[in-house]
Amino acid sequence: MSPIIVIGTGLAGFNLLKELRKLDQETPVILLTSDDGRNYSKPMLSTGFTKSKQADELAMGGPEQTATAFNATVRTGVTVTAIDRAAKEVVLGDERLAYSKLVLACGAEVFRPPLEGDGLDRVYTVNDLMDYARFREAVAGKKTVLITGGGLIGCEFANDLTNGGYQVHLVEPVGRCLPALLPEQASLAVSDALSKLGVVFHFGVFVQRVDQHGDGVRATLSDGSTVEADLVLSAVGLRPRIALAEAAGLETGRGIRVDRCLRTSDADIYALGDCAEVDGHVLLYVLPLMAAARALAKTLAGEETPVSYGVMPVSIKTPACPVVCMPPPAEVAGEWEFEIDGHHVKGLFRDAEGQLRGYALTGDACGERMKLNKELPALF
Ligand code: FAD
Structure with missing residues (x-):
């Protein structure tokens, strides 16, 4: 057989x-x-x-x-x-x-947006262990990394590389980080905590060119400004x-x-x-x-079994400001309500019937995830 x-x-x-x-x-x-x-x-x-x-x-x-x-x-x-x-x-x-x-x-696979310039061989992506090995080798002994993309992977690497002693610049075209996962109040808590750690955000612009510049690169952003770095980590999406x-x-x-x-x-x-x-x-x-x-x-193995998804929250590994979220389904109408205490944000999204349909927790509020998961309907 x-x-x-x-x-x-x-x-x-x-x-x-x-x-x-x-x-x-x-x-x-x-x-x-x-x-x-x-x-x-x-x-x-x-x-x-x-x-x-x-x-x-x-x-x-x-x-x-x-x-x-x-x-x-x-x-x-x-x-x-x-x-x-x-x-x-x-x-x-x-x-x-x-x-x-x-x-x-x-x-x-990694989405690669069109980029111009002669420094593209210094643009890295990390989507598997072999990529990671190449990136670690390239970044060893360097000081500054420019990350493109402020989603889960971009923000996690921003926190991680900063913890590793690197100066990080992060470019995100939308005016805030984690736009696909978090409402604005929670995004602000994360970017604020990462800024305090030393990450420099460039919001509302995208990278147009990456050119060689000395031993590193000079990136030209869509507003004409430039950022110099040793290399670029592209985290624009999968x-x-x-x-x-x-x-x-x-x-x-x-x-x-x-x-x-x-x-x-x-x-x-x-x-x-x-x-x-x-x-x-x-x-x-x-x-x-x-x-x-x-x-x-x-x-x-012979026993036809449909998968059941239950509730599928997403945890984001930004220790400067931990995040757990369950984005509400796009087709559900409702409203966010927030309790905000510094970096600790509890955002709850309820539909017209008052049913909890999503949440965004940052900082200490992450402790409420288990309780909230029980209130959420299963995905299927
Ligand atoms: P992959 O791990 O991408 O495996 C794909 C496999 O297919 C590879 O073996 C590849 O070689 C093989 N392949 C592809 N095409 C071919 C071909 N034509 N012929 C032969 N082989 C082929 N998720 C979380 O839930 N929590 C997290 O905290 C989290 N953090 C993440 C951090 C990073 C940096 C990244 C990149 C992802 C993270 N994720 C996280 C997402 C999570 O890791 C992925 O959802 C998961 O690993 C995907 O596994 P996979 O087996 O589907 O795909």
């Missing part, structure tokens, strides 16, 4: 294998990855300077350990170039591998990797569309993690992928 093939050894692929082996030790499983296949927790990448961790120290095990511990074949440094659904094979350049079931756990699925004719939207059983528009192909759009939800976080891995493992 052909094996189950999983594309991706990130948290989604790895946890699916781990959960599947609790239920089924025999069915052959092959994991394929274009990276080095080391097992690591991606959220740790944006706390590595605070904790003084090099890439090797963040790796929890190599691909051989995964293969042995979970009776699987792990092939690293291989890129799936196509899916032949009619033949039920994945294509790796000249090679073809047959599957019984295929799981897409291929993650999200997008689900859908190209492979799209080329194979699978249904895609923002992510690879799957039903609550994580099944794509092809009955033998599933998707989970950052690449997936689960019943309309694209959530690039760990909690949803863990729930999906548990459910999909059961389905693959």
